[in-house]
Amino acid sequence: MYICICNAVTDRDIQRAVEEGACSLNCLQETLAVSTCCGQCADNATACLERALHETQATATA
Numbered sequence: 346m347y348i349c350i351c352n353a354v355t356d357r358d359i360q361r362a363v364e365e366g367a368c369s370l371n372c373l374q375e376t377l378a379v380s381t382c383c384g385q386c387a388d389n390a391t392a393c394l395e396r397a398l399h400e401t402q403a404t405a406t407a
């Protein structure tokens with residue numbers, strides 16, 4: 346699912362970035378350019394980031 350239309354960033358892109366070490370919206374902006382154009386996706390990108398961080402932590406502790 347697309348999270349950032351301006352930069353064609355999907356939830357899978359964000360999940361992959363988190364698995365590779367991204368841990369903040371700033372990190373995602375640097376690596377994927379999410380939320381660097383109109384900014385309308387910032388809330389959804391942050392929610393997706395938090396889900397991905399939670400899933401990554403759950404996988405790491407399983």
Ligand code: FES
Nearest residue numbers: 349351382383386
């Ligand atoms: S939708 Fe993400 S910057 Fe515009």
